[in-house]
Amino acid sequence: MSDSSNLPGQHGDGTGESRGAVDLSAGHHLEASPDRLPAHFPNPGLPPHQHRHGDDDPAAAKRYERQVASLFLMSMVATVLFAVAYFAIDDQSVITLPIIGNVLALHVALGVTLGLSLLGIGLGAVHWAKTLMSDEEVVEERHPQRSSEEDREGFVAILEEGAESSQIQRRPLIKYTLGGALGLFAIPLGLQLVGSLGPLPGNDLSTSLWDSRINGRKRRLVRDPEGTAIRLSDVTMGSVFHVLPEGIDETEQPLNEKVKASVLLVRLDEAKIKSARQRSWGIDGVVAYSKICTHVGCPVGLYEQQTHHLLCPCHQSTFDMTDDCKVIFGPAKRPLPQLKISVDGAGYLVADQGFAEPVGPSFWERG
Numbered sequence: 001m002s003d004s005s006n007l008p009g010q011h012g013d014g015t016g017e018s019r020g021a022v023d024l025s026a027g028h029h030l031e032a033s034p035d036r037l038p039a040h041f042p043n044p045g046l047p048p049h050q051h052r053h054g055d056d057d058p059a060a061a062k063r064y065e066r067q068v069a070s071l072f073l074m075s076m077v078a079t080v081l082f083a084v085a086y087f088a089i090d091d092q093s094v095i096t097l098p099i100i101g102n103v104l105a106l107h108v109a110l111g112v113t114l115g116l117s118l119l120g121i122g123l124g125a126v127h128w129a130k131t132l133m134s135d136e137e138v139v140e141e142r143h144p145q146r147s148s149e150e151d152r153e154g155f156v157a158i159l160e161e162g163a164e165s166s167q168i169q170r171r172p173l174i175k176y177t178l179g180g181a182l183g184l185f186a187i188p189l190g191l192q193l194v195g196s197l198g199p200l201p202g203n204d205l206s207t208s209l210w211d212s213r214i215n216g217r218k219r220r221l222v223r224d225p226e227g228t229a230i231r232l233s234d235v236t237m238g239s240v241f242h243v244l245p246e247g248i249d250e251t252e253q254p255l256n257e258k259v260k261a262s263v264l265l266v267r268l269d270e271a272k273i274k275s276a277r278q279r280s281w282g283i284d285g286v287v288a289y290s291k292i293c294t295h296v297g298c299p300v301g302l303y304e305q306q307t308h309h310l311l312c313p314c315h316q317s318t319f320d321m322t323d324d325c326k327v328i329f330g331p332a333k334r335p336l337p338q339l340k341i342s343v344d345g346a347g348y349l350v351a352d353q354g355f356a357e358p359v360g361p362s363f364w365e366r367g
């Protein structure tokens with residue numbers, strides 16, 4: 001226990017409340033009293049070195065070396081099994097585990113093998129440090145910015161000393177198995193980063209339901225979600241319609257078919273439309289554009305009537321509807337694709353053809 005005569009009085013925040021203190025040198029908790037706080041806490045330091053068999057027994061050191069190498073080997077085997085499981089196990093296979101119940105076999109296999117792989121590296125490193133590495137305390141003083149040449153040389157010398165102390169040069173079994181374990185561990189990372197990105201879209205984003213006809217005639221534009229057809233006269237100046245193609249059957253068509261075909265329909269003052277193609281692909285100033293943002297695919301749903309700007313709420317890409325929906329702000333790089341529309345014999349808006357460009361974000365094969 002500390003001598004109370006060595007503990008000068010300190011009164012903290014002046015609230016009169018007493019505070020507890022810990023005497024680290026003795027490991028005891030002092031009674032809460034402002035008069036008994038120590039001036040500073042002693043550095044507990046490292047525990048004293050305890051003799052290990054490997055310190056002076058080459059046979060024991062060799063045994064530890066093999067144990068460490070075995071753990072790194074376990075990691076290597078688990079990593080290889082991870083890669084095998086990634087390709088060999090069907091991603092729909094389900095197994096039943098006690099307590100947990102039904103789970104995908106692939107997830108279990110990847111989790112267990114990746115866990116064992118990391119465990120092998122971790123246990124190997126800890127066992128190596130505890131049995132063979134030096135436990136001398138090394139102190140590096142802080143210094144401003146670039147060190148002096150002398151310090152830099154000293155640092156290199158310390159590194160070399162550390163390498164020597166870890167015995168990595170003298171123990172090739174550990175060196176190579178650790179290299180193998182860490183090197184192979186790049187495989188699961190690479191597989192997850194590259195192999196699990198999903199299939200390339202191919203032609204999928206270049207086509208939509210607007211490309212096909214229904215009962216031999218062009219598809220009408222219908223309100224989302226009501227499904228009612230829209231007449232040209234319904235689209236008054238300033239109004240905005242969220243539109244889908246006629247004939248979407250949600251029980252038959254996958255959700256992405258509906259999403260790909262979603263469109264925003266507005267009426268603009270024809271005199272404000274800057275592009276001749278945009279004008280000719282609309283009718284009387286009524287124009288239709290894909291709602292899928294060309295940045296990363298969020299729905300672009302905020303229309304600003306005064307400026308005729310369309311805003312994507314995800315990352316604030318802004319498209320100018322009077323200028324062929326070109327990007328005027330934000331991370332998107334392409335205009336929104338336009339849908340060419342006209343009016344059928346009954347006065348309803350119809351799509352003449354699908355989008356001229358793929359909808360949504362950029363991708364590698366996009367022309």
Ligand code: FES
Nearest residue numbers: 293295312315317
């Ligand atoms: S998805 Fe539209 S701005 Fe990012």
